[in-house]
Amino acid sequence: MTDSKESIVQTKAFAFAVRIVNLYKWLIENKVPVKIAEQLLKSGTSIGANLEEATGGYSRKEFAAKVGISYKEARETRYWLRLLHATNYLTDQMATSMLTDCEELIRILAAIQISSQKPTA
Template identity: 50%
Template sequence: MTGNLIRDKSYEFALRIMKMYRHMIKNNVEHEIAKQLLRSGTSIGANVEEGCSAQSRKDFIHKLSIAQKEAFETRYWLRLLRDSGEIKKEHGNSMIKDCDELISILTSILKTTKANTK
C-alpha cells in the first residue's frame, strides 16, 4: 500500500480484474469481451500511476481523465457480463460497486484539480 487512496484502490481493482479474467477464460466466457475487460480494468491503475508522476498539472489531468474513461468502459463491460449471465450477479454487483467508487474518486480529484488550475 502506498498511502495514496486512488493508487491503492485502482491497483487492488486491477488485481480483482485479473482474477476475474482468469476465471472467465477457464469457464469459456466470450474471449474478446474478457480481454476488453482486462485491458480497460487494468488500464485505470496504469494511468493513475502515470498521472502520479506527471510533469505538469495539465499532464496529471490528462492521465487521470484517461483513467476515468477507462473506468467508465470497465463498468460497461461488467454490466454487460452481469446482465448477460456470464458472471454471477453478486460478483458483478461487487465489481461494479468498486468501479463506481473509482469513478467517484477520479471525478472528485479531477474537479478539484481543474478548479485549482484556474
C-alpha cells in the same frame, strides 16, 4: 506532481486491477468470449496504470489528462461488467461486488478531475 507515498486512489485502483486479472482468469476458464474478457482486462488494469502515469506527470495539465483517461477507463470497465452480468456470465453477487468497487473508483476519479481543473492560487 510526484508523490513518494501511494495515494488511496492508487491503492484502490491496484487492488481493483488485481481483482480484474483474477476475474479475467475465471472468465477464460468458464469459456466467456475471449474478446470481451480481454476488453475488461485492458480497461480494468488501465485505470491504475494511468494513475501511476498521472502521479509521475510533469505538469498539472498532464496530471489532469492522465486522471481523465483513468476516469474513462473506469467507465468502460463498468460497461463490460454490466454487459457480462446482463448476459449471465457474472452472477448477481459477482457483478455487484465488482461494480461497487468500480463505481467507487469512478466517483473518486471524477472528484480528482474536478479539483485538478480548479485554478491554483
